[in-house]
Amino acid sequence: MSRLQSISFTALLFGLVACEQGKKNTAHQPGQDSIAARKEFATSPVLDAQTAIKHMQYDEGLEVQLVASEPLIVAPVISTFDEKGRMWVVEMTGFMPDTVGTGEEQPNGKIVILEDTDKNGVMDKRTVFLDSLVLPRAVCLVENGVLVATPPQLWYIENNNDKPGKRTLVDDQYAAGGNVEHQPNGLLRGMDNWIYNAKSDKRYRKQGNKWLKENTHFRGQWGIAQDNYGRLYYNNNSENLLGDYFSPGLGANNSHQQNAAGFDQRIVPDNRTYPIRATPGVNRGYQKTTLNDSLRLVSFTAACGPTIYRDQLLKGYEGNAFVAEPSANLIKRNILSDSSYVVRGVQAYQGKEFLASTDERFRPVALQTGPEGALYIIDMYRGILQHKTYLTPYLKNEIKMRNLTLPLNCGRIYRIVPKGTHPVLPVMETSTASLVEYLKNANGTIRDKAQQLLVDRADKSAVPALLGLLEQQENQLARIHALWTLEGLHSLSLPVLEKIWQKDNAELKQQALTALPAVMNGSNINVIILDLDTLINNSYLAPVIAYQLPAITKINKSIGQALEERMIKAYAPNRYISAAIVNNASGREEALLKQVIGWNPDTTLALRRQLQTVLKHMDTQADAKKMDKLRETYPLGYKVFNTVCQTCHGKSGEGIAAMAPPLNESNWVTGDKKKLISIVLFGLTGPVEVHGKVYKAPEINGDMPGIGASDEFSDVDIAQLLTFLRSAWKNNAGKVAPADVQQIRKQYNGRQKPFTAAELTN
Template sequence: MKRFHSLSITALLFGLLSCDQGKRSADQRQPGADSLAMREKFASSPVLDAQTAIKQMQYDDGLEVQLVASEPLVVAPVTTTFDEKGRMWVVEMTGFMPDTAGTGEDQPNGKVVILEDTNKDGVMDKRTVFLDSLVLPRAICLIENGVLVATPPKLWFIENNNDKPGKRTLVDDQYAAGGNVEHQPNGLLRAMDNWIYNAKSDKRYRKQGDKWLKEPTHFRGQWGITQDDYGRLYYNNNSENLLGDYFSPGLGGINPYQQNAAGFDQRIVPDNHTYPIRATPGVNRGYQKGTLDDSLRLVNFTAACGPVIYRDALLKNYTGNAFVAEPSANLIKRNILSDSSYVVKGKQAYKGKEFLASTDERFRPVGLFTGPDGALYITDMYRGILQHKTYLTPYLKNEIKMRNLSLPLNCGRIYRIVPKGSHPALPVMDTSTAALVQYLKNTNGTLRDKAQQLLIDRQAKSAVGALTAMAESDNNQVARIHALWTLEGLHSLSLPLVEKILQGHDPELKLQALAALPAVLNSSNVKALAQALDTLADNKFLAPVVAYQLPLLSKADKLAAAKLEAKMINAYARDRYVSAALVNNAAGRETALLKQLPDTTLVLNKQLQSVLKHLDNQANAKKMDKLRKDYPLGHKLFTTVCQTCHGKAGEGIAAMAPPLNESNWVNGDKKKLISIVLFGLTGPVEVHGKVYKAPEINGDMPGIGASDEFSDVDIAQLLSYLRGAWKNNAGKVMPADVQQVRKQYSGRQKPFTAAELTN
């Protein structure tokens, strides 16, 4: 599988049941269908048993959906991972939204359970509770002799003593600090480069002996994260089909003031249309024009999550495709990906239909995974309420009431998709060192990943010779990449091997070797590697990754690094990807570097100016400390609700929301600002003279005025905080001001448009 041909690539939470059994081929939309008739047809949402629920699904010919587990064996599953014994470790978020007010959401009823298929018929029949009494657990990762578990706000490493929890080590007490259930870090993906990455996060983790390392990385996604066969990461946010990186995830992330680095957080599949086979009025802004079509079906993603790149050959025509869950529309999207150089692009596999869709409103797929058996696995929370209380609109509350969607809370299913008539068993891996090395050639990406991880966890130094031989000359490119990174994880990657790959003919392997340079470069070999980097910098395909090695090179030889930087500035200052790498290397030197670039049209010039602006905005530390003390409720509300989309420094986040800093809306008429926060804002909005609209940002900002969580005092403090934060300098907002606007627009449900507020 080569990057220059058709390439494969990787791909929670939450929105609502019915009963018509459809045909196996996916239904087409029915433009002009009468919404009242659709209301009548889908007026109820009965709770279906798992086998009946499968009958409500429509999916591609030649495939079969099989039940792997259902209640009471599993309840509200949100994510899963597989161990070498063929077992599934499942996170159960039982406490999510017990009712529309979220009553009891803080109860410790979440669990991590182990599911096992003892008779090898493909159906789980044994449940072991590994951890219980958890509050809204959200992610899991198996590593060495234990388990990483995310339970907000903390990240714990818990030793596994024969499937019973042992010693606990606190890895990060701020792993998921702030935000709410829909906007907190999750994922814990153990990636090919041996670091653990997350969605909705700019941190990565790694176990080094008895210590845990924590480093900054690029901010990525919202719910769910996955990788392709080259170790590149993919993710999304609730309204974006698929986002991802063009380069190895460990590159960059050094300059704390660099935002939106080119080549990372890219829009891989820009088409966000959805094609449900049932009416889907139970979405948060279903009342809003354009959210539903005239047959009451969701038009665009509103709860995209749980992406996966399918990495096996069992489903023959789907290898390398990206699948994305949309629980609000009860469907799973299929996308076809391809590479041109290192740029990844994708398109929806179908027009007017989906890979899988259900007429069951309670089918809530929130996680997708490639199983070690080659099947595509689906975690289904199977419940009515998906929207968290923070953003729950009166419209959706009414939909929930009409169809009795609050209960039950004790359901949950896991399915797998296989070729029709097949019944593959989850394999028990041969864990001998020799066998694990051979697994690196397997067609199944999950088995390859697990073999790499087990070799590293056991520090299997006896495999170094075989791994080196595989990395040097095997005709299986993917196996060579795994061997390279396994050696890196064993601290046994050698300079001769890296040099041999860099002198070879495979450009993809060269990219991988460059990304692994931190494992071998030191003061004793820096001269040789500096010369190699200088030569490789002439190759435009390799140049961005060469430029990302400048910080490492600078530590060993500042003169060599400065010389290479100057060469790359001269050659690539108009290249957005190389410029992003140069800006990453220029942390603390942005002004000096900018002075070397008299041509203001250069891409590098513009990227440096953007960083300097962000840096300037951070110079208000004392001011921000005072605001936190003056408006503690406002600061808390900002960090839990606003920051997740608008950014910590109020500069906005790509594909999410525009800036708050120096915003004309924040600094302008306070009544307009109050109106936006209470009722929301939809459609294009102009900030700083720039018009922001989808897909550059999420087209809708939800209001929080209908939430019982926040009082008028809370909202007044939030707005006072924002109007004084960073470079903003506007007046206070009082609770009476909020009350006045509430009264003025009493009974309003829909969000404002910018035009309404400016006319």
């Protein structure tokens, strides 16, 4: 079972409303009659790109400039820049050609290269690098090649003068399971030289001719970004901004641990939106809580494509987080701040947005900082963007009323710059000396690219200059990049880290601690422990030290155990450090819990509670053989579970933080089958109690969509799904027959709105 309006990249649930071509922007006042609002936006004309800009309202002192539009670009969903100032863009042309997804499996997606040959800020040259792709969703430039995500595979394709060469299969399960709205995407090259993804718990790295694949924390839904310190940010469709407090490579050593404190944190808890037009064309637009009295979206339902602005061209916006909301035709601005290692954020404005449009087809799905300092907007520019799996009859009707199915051949890319300026996309010099110099650049995209090029080339001649850069005190961001470039070149050494630990600021010390595994070995472990002894009492650095326990223990078990015991006694009440200790306890959680209780019987200790949670999860995972048998017995039910339910409730049925509650031992799953059928057919909204705990927004998404209106699933499929769920894990309830499903359909014939828990319990 999935959540309401669950979308991947656009999280998009809308059907939509429009504006008349050339009409001046008009903002409804609160309380305006909804009939008048519908009348004003009764049609949804297709606007040319320049006219569409006139329908946007944005911050004073800025300007929106067109970078590319159809036919040069069609249905763009994500992009990245190369060192030549060119944009590599993913075109997902085949997404939802109509309300039933006819032809969605056609190989018509592309990876294209856009270039501004006359340096006027507008792309004028298009090169198709790769075509005949089915729903491509991510691209990443690595060495002399391109990573391309096309479900379910991840491919590495060599680049021969902008033509595809040898193909290497990196992962045949990159996007296995789930539907198009719930599959991995992103392929972000992190500061730590690993490649990270949204809607995924895997990371990748090229090492010589081999590709490494490791577990990491599960993150986000569509889009992923990093800040100047390498921390990751993401979201799901109903939450403004989520993110990590620590480097993404820390943790994920204990497969039984879920929701580790400090990762997948709610950075901006305020999810309210302020569109400047009526937006009735969302999947649950008929619900009172979804739209206000002027038919405008109240809170995020399609949050996606976040980015951290990492330049100084837009003065006053440095370090701000921007989030796209395509269902409300707007872009949200958030202001972030650090307090120790905790990152918090607030919306920049109340009652307005950074950018909003009265053009309903304006569908921003991804944002990024350009190498010239502009803020880029990827606009898919479509009517239908809600996937068929969750499409409600209400939304189908909205689409029909305003003829939103066509066209399918539009797409735009915009950039936001200071008013009256026309910055040129730079072409980077690629000599070793120039690349090292670029690490000092004020633009984070430039610094990232310089680091990546040095690492990709395995350019050891850069080492002396990088070590020299580490000595320069005036540019801390350049020093951080120099540190991680050395790590990527396998040229980092313990003396270099020790020098940082001895004299530098806490932030750089934390980065050096994070990079410690790159230099740790049996011959220097005793020296390292002495170094850590001087840092361990610093509570800002202690979480990162605790996350090094698995690497230390692997080299010297007794040293690792001694360090762990010391950290337990010093930091057991600290939830972030406790999470790092649990990360080190894989396979011995029960023994460690006994040890902790014997040392301190306090039931409120963060470490004790986290170990208890992990043990419960392990108890659930022990049912693997039972699950294999159920998969064989109910193949149709398992297929629906794997496609729809597990993306939010988790493969183990224990729920996913910020997404959905558990299915395992849920009273709703094992109880009255009529109630469960009703939920799956029509959805559930509002608070719900599971395991004696009340789940509600914003802790999780407050709505779960039904799938009864989808043409994808028959009553036989749904009956098998429910029988599978009622037998899975520790559940042991009766079967559900297709006739049971048909009975509920008949009983609630014509119903559109989801149930509330109160309705089903009364």
